[in-house]
Amino acid sequence: MSTVTEQVIRKFESRASLHADDRAKIATLPFKVRTIDASTYMLREGQRPTRCAFILDGIAYRQKLTTNGEREIVSILMPGEFVDLQNLFLDESDHDIQALTRLTLAEVPIVALRQFVESCPAAGQTMWIDALVEASIHREWLLNIGRRNARSRLAHLLCEFSVRFKTSTLGDAMAYELPMTQEQLGDALGLTPVHVNRVLKSLETDGLIARKKRQVSVIDWPRLRDTAEFNERYLHLGQVRR
Amino acid sequence: MSTVTEQVIRKFESRASLHADDRAKIATLPFKVRTIDASTYMLREGQRPTRCAFILDGIAYRQKLTTNGEREIVSILMPGEFVDLQNLFLDESDHDIQALTRLTLAEVPIVALRQFVESCPAAGQTMWIDALVEASIHREWLLNIGRRNARSRLAHLLCEFSVRFKTSTLGDAMAYELPMTQEQLGDALGLTPVHVNRVLKSLETDGLIARKKRQVSVIDWPRLRDTAEFNERYLHLGQVRR
DNA sequence: CGGCCTGTTGAAACTGTTCAATTTGTGTGG
């Protein structure tokens, strides 16, 4: 059982080393822990948030909607990530943020966080790296949706989950509880749920993955990685402050 | 005719107000102006750049490739933008950057720029805003490619060009020289050049746009905007430092 | 003039969608 402060410190230290007084400053940040149910909205497009959330447990996602209500999930947010980095410097949200699972958050006023970041270069650089990595994931998803067929796309998302789950210690990388419905998978991949279902089945009958309910296990990582053309470079996993 | 320093200062002042000594610092940054031909690579995936470029004139783009050589253009870069923001904090590039047109650049060593940004909060915030806006554009493109049909997609890109050209004073917003071939448009939209051709033709015969060679003019902005579902919020145009 | 890149057009093929029905799983209340 670790405190909020410890988790936030661990987050920053994963990318840059902190001074003792930086840690002390983090301890004084007025985090408020809150738990929300799955599918609760944390933020809606057009809103002007005043607080910034750090995910302690659970998964969230960013989505955008077309005018006729079709949805695109543009980002998946895991424990140990700040969900509102862009709201540190942009007034108006350009997308919705919604809880995928039940979620435990540590919230802090934006002004307090911004002051801290400005007073602590190491923290600022961690924030920079995180924001840039998310943009890099956006770019990989653009390639995925724009230029790969449904099978590769889905395999790619499964590979990304596997790697990101491992690094955020959400579970075994090779056998994890798939947190999304097939409809949500489709919305993340620009596919219909029907087609997601068929492709999942085909990946299973071809022996790349196994499924039991929502539990997905990677059976043949090399072949899954190859059909996905998965290369984890875009996740910048080892990136620390230079 | 304005100097490099003046253009960079104007860039920063569009998002935050600078002190006199900030401007003085900018003047001491060792920018080197360079011109490169269209389709020259500025950076390749996997490289570790040491310099950061500011676009003085011309257009560039970011691309990613699949293993069998298919391309996705994930971002368009206009005059007045820093092209290597992510390389300020990420060691290894996750994509290629290529000149779309002939390009005039002002290059500066990354270390110098990073030092400057750290010593000048207003500049740092401008960089933050720019990086976050680019991520926002990525998200809109994900929605565009993932959930809209070819006609809306193309209309959306034309609307975005129109607005961004206007703000970067590259030409009349309603009649501009389309800087991309139909193949490049397809690569930005996840479409084949053949289909781009057909959709452009259909937009023209329906009276939404007119074409003369590469010159595109918007004939019916309201209808173009509606078929694109274009809402410029995601560009965060008025965003200045809070 | 010749070569090459870009744009244009047609016809066939295919990937993924749509619609609709059925099954499975899960939680709730009696």
Next chain:
DNA sequence: CCACACAAATTGAACAGTTTCAACAGGCCG
């Protein structure tokens, strides 16, 4: 513990949007 309700998963068949392949036209440059 069973019955019911509801969300999610599954399957089939017809359909649509986009791709593929192939051929040709136009314009620009050496």
